Amino acid sequence: MNVAKAFAICLIVLGHSFPEDSTSPIRAFVYLFHVPLFFIISGFFFKDHYLSAPKNFILGRLRRLWIPFLLWSVPFILLHNIFFRLEIYSTEVTFRGATVPYYSIADTFVRLAKLIFFQESEQLLGGFWFLPCLFFTAIIFFVFSFISNKLKKSYVLPILCVLGFILGNFMFYNNVNFPLIPYDFRLFLITTLLFLVGFLYKKYEYLVPINLSISLFSLLLLILVLKIGSYKIDSINSTVGYLPKAILYLVFTPILGTYITLYLSKMISRYKIADFFDYIGRNTITILALHFLSFKLVSFLIVYSENLNLFEIASFPVIPNHDGWFLAYFLAGVLIPLSVKTTWVRIHNAFS
Numbered sequence: 001m002n003v004a005k006a007f008a009i010c011l012i013v014l015g016h017s018f019p020e021d022s023t024s025p026i027r028a029f030v031y032l033f034h035v036p037l038f039f040i041i042s043g044f045f046f047k048d049h050y051l052s053a054p055k056n057f058i059l060g061r062l063r064r065l066w067i068p069f070l071l072w073s074v075p076f077i078l079l080h081n082i083f084f085r086l087e088i089y090s091t092e093v094t095f096r097g098a099t100v101p102y103y104s105i106a107d108t109f110v111r112l113a114k115l116i117f118f119q120e121s122e123q124l125l126g127g128f129w130f131l132p133c134l135f136f137t138a139i140i141f142f143v144f145s146f147i148s149n150k151l152k153k154s155y156v157l158p159i160l161c162v163l164g165f166i167l168g169n170f171m172f173y174n175n176v177n178f179p180l181i182p183y184d185f186r187l188f189l190i191t192t193l194l195f196l197v198g199f200l201y202k203k204y205e206y207l208v209p210i211n212l213s214i215s216l217f218s219l220l221l222l223i224l225v226l227k228i229g230s231y232k233i234d235s236i237n238s239t240v241g242y243l244p245k246a247i248l249y250l251v252f253t254p255i256l257g258t259y260i261t262l263y264l265s266k267m268i269s270r271y272k273i274a275d276f277f278d279y280i281g282r283n284t285i286t287i288l289a290l291h292f293l294s295f296k297l298v299s300f301l302i303v304y305s306e307n308l309n310l311f312e313i314a315s316f317p318v319i320p321n322h323d324g325w326f327l328a329y330f331l332a333g334v335l336i337p338l339s340v341k342t343t344w345v346r347i348h349n350a351f352s
Helices: 002-016 025-030 034-044 048-052 054-078 080-085 105-116 123-151 156-173 185-203 212-228 243-268 274-281 284-306 310-314 323-351
Strands: none
Touching (some): 002 025, 002 034, 002 243, 002 323, 025 212, 034 123, 034 185, 034 243, 048 123, 054 105, 054 123, 054 284, 123 156, 123 185, 123 284, 156 185, 156 243, 185 243, 243 274, 274 323, 284 310, 284 323
């Protein structure tokens, strides 16, 4: 499963390696399942014995998700204005109609305070929305599992997850949110169903054959959806609301993509290169944290080689109209964070 996690984070980086307005079929294919894949893999690791120790479960999730969220976000916030001086941020470029502001001292303290409540982050940590989302998804799944266990009815768990999925989409469709809650619990209800898929796969793994023929068939179905679909997926939020669309892009295509990922993971696990993938899989948060910053090196090379305005480095996630550089962005987004982690470990070991 570490190899599968490696595939998942690599797909995330690959998807981000294209401009948002890209029409690349590679980006479109990746966006069919790459983020849901992470929720499914996370559900695989949920264990029934957690139900007897809710405190340990919550503390464990805080340690694995909130602590990294905090430890990575603090230095990025403190370096925010320095990034402006380095042209990594600039008010000359916009992302989804907004610019990144220069922080006052008050802005910095407000941002730091919000981290305590698992809120806010930096543009360069754009992928970190996933950490609080996964945390609350796991908590909701825990509650649903607890109810099912108390009732001694195993079918209650999938029913609750399906109802949550329907409710979340209904609320998105009607633009209704939970009042007085500073989180989008509508999305958490939806992703809980993905979490369930991973949990059920773990429980009934012995019943699911993982082979080449089904993988190829799954790939064919994904390509078919890609060809006939006229809908452009920009994020998991763009697939919620309209229930048929949500079922297609948040249930059907993620299951197909997960199956292909599991097949490839099993194949790779037979060879020595699996060690490298395993290392990637054990450092997903490091890659999630540093890949956007690593992209800036490639953006600098583009600006330098094409004599563009220096502020173009601040383009997010990458410089527009440069789809051909996606491989360079991808390699930088994976390999530089891994190099940083390896160097950090060596320095730590040398002084410990």
